[in-house]
Amino acid sequence: MDFNNPDAVFEKVSKFMAEKDREVDILINNAGISMRVDFISNAFENDKIMINTNYLSHVAMTKVPHFIPCMIIIIGGPPQYAQEKIRTYCLY
Secondary structure, eight states, X not given: OOTTOHHHHHHHHHHHHHXXXXXXXXXXXXXXXXXXXXXTTSOHHHHXXXXXXXXXXXXXXXXXXXXXXXXXXXXXXXXXXHHHHOXXXXXX
């Protein structure tokens, strides 16, 4: 899967989860890239690739319609409080 394309990630995972009809206990977003170049000489296109892969693809995965309801049930409580309880973390 190309994590540089958050829209494709969202669509592909949404379709997969709809077909499998399973609950999710934990979601680990582990895709990431880095570029070892100085800021000034790094092309803006490379910055967009890093943002898409390291941030937006993680957001897309988390917002797959099948994942959030499972997380709300596991965490407990009414949906209006889900935003306070559902977090994404980035560990290095």
